Amino acid sequence: MEYLTGDDYPDLCDKCRAAISVIAGICEELPDEYAGDEEGPCNYAYDKGLLCGGYFCKEAWSVDMEVDNES
Secondary structure, three states: OOOOOHHHOOOOOHHHHHHHHHHHHHHHHOOHHHHOOOOHHHHHHHHOOOEOOEOOOOOOOOHHHOOOOOO
16 A cells, blocks of 8 residues: 655645654554555554644644634
8 A cells, every 4th residue: 555655744844744754664564544544654643642743733734723713
């Protein structure tokens, strides 16, 4: 399977893209929930808190940073 690497996420910072690319190189060794998904490297980095902000990239917009303006 061909996995998405950090290059496929241009909105992320260099550190986050590098982490995803490293994980993509070893993705076949990860549990099936990641190894069987082209976005497995990114999902693994997120699930394990390996992005620069833990569970998000500090330099990119994230759904976690969305503000509820309806209150």
